[in-house]
Amino acid sequence: MSELPIPNHASLPDDVLFSVRGLKKYFPIQAGWLKKHVGDVKAIDDVSLDIKKGETLGLVGESGSGKSTVARLMLRAYDLTDGQILFRRSNNEIVDLSKLTDREMRPLRAEMQMIFQDPYSSLNPRMTLLELVGEPMVIHGVGNAGEIKDRVAELLKVVGLRPEFINRYPHAFSGGQRQRIGIARALALNPSFIAADEAVSALDVSVAAQNINLLQDLQEQFGLTYLFITHDLGMVEHIADRVGVMYLGRLMEVAPTELLFSKPLHPYTEALMAAVPQPDPRGNRTRKRVPLKGEIANAANPPSGCSFHPRCPYAQAKCSAEVPALRTVAGGRQVRCHFAEELSLVGAVA
Amino acid sequence: MTEQTLAAEPINAKKEDLYSAKPWQLIWRRFSKHILAVISLWFLLILAFCAIFAEFVAPYEPFKVERLRTMAPPTGIHLFHEGQFVGPFVYAMERTRDPETTRVSYEPDTSEPLPIRLFVASSDYSFFGLFKTDIHLFGVEGGRRDQINLMGTDDLGRDVFSRLIHGARVSLSAGLVGVAFAFVLGLTLGSISGYFGGWIDGAIQRLMELIRSIPTIPLWMGLAAALPVVWDPLIVYVLITFILALIGWTYLARVVRGQFLALRNEDYVLAARLSGASEYRIITKHMLPSMTSYIIAALTLAVPEMILGETALSFLGLGLRPPVVSWGVLLQDAQNLRSISLAPWLLAPGGAVVLTVLAFNFLGDGLRDAADPYGQ
Numbered sequence: 254m255s256e257l258p259i260p261n262h263a264s265l266p267d268d269v270l271f272s273v274r275g276l277k278k279y280f281p282i283q284a285g286w287l288k289k290h291v292g293d294v295k296a297i298d299d300v301s302l303d304i305k306k307g308e309t310l311g312l313v314g315e316s317g318s319g320k321s322t323v324a325r326l327m328l329r330a331y332d333l334t335d336g337q338i339l340f341r342r343s344n345n346e347i348v349d350l351s352k353l354t355d356r357e358m359r360p361l362r363a364e365m366q367m368i369f370q371d372p373y374s375s376l377n378p379r380m381t382l383l384e385l386v387g388e389p390m391v392i393h394g395v396g397n398a399g400e401i402k403d404r405v406a407e408l409l410k411v412v413g414l415r416p417e418f419i420n421r422y423p424h425a426f427s428g429g430q431r432q433r434i435g436i437a438r439a440l441a442l443n444p445s446f447i448a449a450d451e452a453v454s455a456l457d458v459s460v461a462a463q464n465i466n467l468l469q470d471l472q473e474q475f476g477l478t479y480l481f482i483t484h485d486l487g488m489v490e491h492i493a494d495r496v497g498v499m500y501l502g503r504l505m506e507v508a509p510t511e512l513l514f515s516k517p518l519h520p521y522t523e524a525l526m527a528a529v530p531q532p533d534p535r536g537n538r539t540r541k542r543v544p545l546k547g548e549i550a551n552a553a554n555p556p557s558g559c560s561f562h563p564r565c566p567y568a569q570a571k572c573s574a575e576v577p578a579l580r581t582v583a584g585g586r587q588v589r590c591h592f593a594e595e596l597s598l599v600g601a602v603a
Numbered sequence: 604m605t606e607q608t609l610a611a612e613p614i615n616a617k618k619e620d621l622y623s624a625k626p627w628q629l630i631w632r633r634f635s636k637h638i639l640a641v642i643s644l645w646f647l648l649i650l651a652f653c654a655i656f657a658e659f660v661a662p663y664e665p666f667k668v669e670r671l672r673t674m675a676p677p678t679g680i681h682l683f684h685e686g687q688f689v690g691p692f693v694y695a696m697e698r699t700r701d702p703e704t705t706r707v708s709y710e711p712d713t714s715e716p717l718p719i720r721l722f723v724a725s726s727d728y729s730f731f732g733l734f735k736t737d738i739h740l741f742g743v744e745g746g747r748r749d750q751i752n753l754m755g756t757d758d759l760g761r762d763v764f765s766r767l768i769h770g771a772r773v774s775l776s777a778g779l780v781g782v783a784f785a786f787v788l789g790l791t792l793g794s795i796s797g798y799f800g801g802w803i804d805g806a807i808q809r810l811m812e813l814i815r816s817i818p819t820i821p822l823w824m825g826l827a828a829a830l831p832v833v834w835d836p837l838i839v840y841v842l843i844t845f846i847l848a849l850i851g852w853t854y855l856a857r858v859v860r861g862q863f864l865a866l867r868n869e870d871y872v873l874a875a876r877l878s879g880a881s882e883y884r885i886i887t888k889h890m891l892p893s894m895t896s897y898i899i900a901a902l903t904l905a906v907p908e909m910i911l912g913e914t915a916l917s918f919l920g921l922g923l924r925p926p927v928v929s930w931g932v933l934l935q936d937a938q939n940l941r942s943i944s945l946a947p948w949l950l951a952p953g954g955a956v957v958l959t960v961l962a963f964n965f966l967g968d969g970l971r972d973a974a975d976p977y978g979q
């Protein structure tokens with residue numbers, strides 16, 4: 254099922270921080286008076302990927318393709334339906350998170366954090382910055398009140414907010430500033446891994462750029478590893494070292510960023526890139542829209558064979574009959590298409 | 604880039620106040636903009652004071668029969684006696700009987716003013732069992748027949764105002780106790796429903812719909828009629844409030860459940876969980892604090908329903924019965940055509956019910972609007 258060999262507990266390549274194998278998440282569909290189980294939304298179906306220490310792995314795909322669910326499963330916000338999630342702790346111990354109960358997960362949460370999309374709903378409006386940013390320390394019993402206060406002030410400085418604001422409530426801040434508060438909270442316990450789920454999608458372009466720069470500075474400063482989720486290909490090209498392309502709960506392609514943009518191997522990747530506005534020769538940006546035809550399919554009832562086949566311009570008979578596997582092809586890239594080698598696709602960098 | 608943000612605007616003390624205002628301060632700020640709600644709050648506070656200290660506020664005992672002062676209209680309050688300002692006073696009433704119709708009528712005896720005094724000595728009462736006293740908030744000094752009846756008297760000569768104040772104690776507390784029962788039921792079932800979801804939620808939802816689909820008056824009547832007449836009035840009172848609560852909890856449960864469902868999906872709850880917070884911490888630190896203002900608003904809005912329920916039941920003779928004095932009981936007393944045409948002041952408890960119900964509704968609306976000071 255999974256293309257990567259499943260390691261036993263102690264073995265994960267030295268440079269790998271997170272390794273996800275054969276991940277599945279089905280959300281039950283309930284109907285009727287007593288919430289009878291009538292089917293499943295296959296939000297994640299067989300996702301395997303490695304994240305290396307210190308890298309930024311981008312995850313792209315249309316809305317509903319399962320990006321957020323992958324991040325939430327990795328951080329064990331949800332129980333998984335199937336699969337393995339191997340994580341390298343800071344002491345180099347390797348743990349399979351999929352086996353842990355909520356309670357057993359708690360001490361590990363210090364090492365992995367999340368930054369959210371919505372800068373409004375992700376901060377409790379009834380808590381001051383001190384309470385918000387200090388909460389992880391309170392929970393993990395790190396330091397006394399004075400130490401927590403000092404640390405929060407320091408964290409605020411780190412993310413570019415004035416420490417004098419420590420007694421303010423979030424409603425005093427703009428969206429971009431709130432996002433920084435969320436970043437400070439995520440940094441509170443010195444995590445090694447941060448999942449940023451559409452972390453700047455809700456912000457204005459210039460504010461988003463500032464916050465992206467901040468994230469990059471922090472990565473350098475603290476040696477962080479990022480899972481960077483976005484539907485904005487331009488953003489991912491700027492920040493990611495490698496990119497995974499998701500469609501309907503499956504990874505369609507994984508490749509180093511430059512290679513992916515210069516030579517996509519999957520028709521879905523090509524279609525996503527074609528929809529991105531290209532800078533035109535005269536320098537002003539125009540939108541050359543070659544939209545994807547059709548809509549993302551229903552995850553409760555995915556198409557047979559290759560789940561992309563109803564929208565794929567290169568689809569052939571085999572595509573609706575056989576599910577393509579995520580294969581490793583020349584150059585160590587991975588792709589889930591029967592005809593990856595035969596097709597010659599156009600990337601974003603012409 | 605970091606420097607640029609750090610060097611931002613100088614701190615402005617007034618703004619800082621707003622930025623670090625506690626949630627309840629923001630809620631109060633918002634609430635105080637609702638004039639009607641603030642007025643209602645004051646009205647209810649005064650009413651509550653009167654109800655709690657009914658013996659002190661009421662000038663007369665609620666059961667004191669005055670054979671020679673039956674069906675007296677509200678006493679007029681005057682300020683000028685023979686063209687001279689003497690402060691608030693009343694005139695004694697001369698009782699006459701029309702020999703033909705035998706109808707009683709009252710004429711003011713304008714020879715001498717009876718000044719209204721504060722803290723006058725009149726009938727004895729025990730102050731919450733602590734000590735005995737005879738001081739009342741206001742009254743007139745003079746003979747037994749020199750009375751001030753702000754809302755007239757009934758057919759036994761009892762002071763309607765005094766009875767109304769004593770009735771407020773029973774009616775308001777029935778509303779509050781009923782809401783307290785409903786609160787326990789609604790909070791328990793609503794949070795079970797919202798927290799566990801699934802078939803438990805489905806079952807509780809169906810039960811709530813069933814209860815809400817039953818017409819309330821016949822249901823109340825059925826339940827209340829099952830209470831034996833001979834029972835102690837206190838037990839009847841508790842049971843009546845419980846019956847009201849059995850129906851009233853569904854509204855509260857719906858609010859609580861809705862809040863639970865909405866908050867479960869807030870990112871900040873997920874953030875807390877991903878920081879390792881226990882369920883207990885999430886519920887007490889993150890969910891309950893944002894729910895309390897909504898719950899208080901919902902509770903406030905549930906009180907009038909209870910008061911109306913008590914009034915309706917007692918009015919129909921199925922709820923509280925004399926000698927207990929409640930607004931419903933008083934209205935039942937006034938329940939004949941003769942009193943409506945001859946002594947319309949006997950309907951004053953009806954006015955009290957209307958005002959109180961309106962006040963609770965305005966207050967609840969104001970609280971509900973202020974409950975989330977962060978929303979737009």
Ligand SMILES: Nc1ncnc2c1ncn2[C@@H]1O[C@H](COP(=O)(O)OP(=O)(O)O)[C@@H](O)[C@H]1O
Nearest residue numbers: 280294296315316317318319320321322323552
């Ligand atoms: N809690 C949930 N319950 C049921 N279905 C869900 C839930 N969360 C996500 N889904 C479904 O899973 C699929 C993937 O969602 P998501 O991971 O949010 O996608 P993305 O982040 O790429 O937009 C969607 O079809 C969505 O409807």
Ligand code: SF4
Nearest residue numbers: 559562565572590591
């Ligand atoms: S497998 Fe077939 S349908 Fe799927 S992407 Fe490749 S060519 Fe298109």
Ligand SMILES: [Mg+2]
Nearest residue numbers: 320321322451
């Ligand atoms: Mg998402």
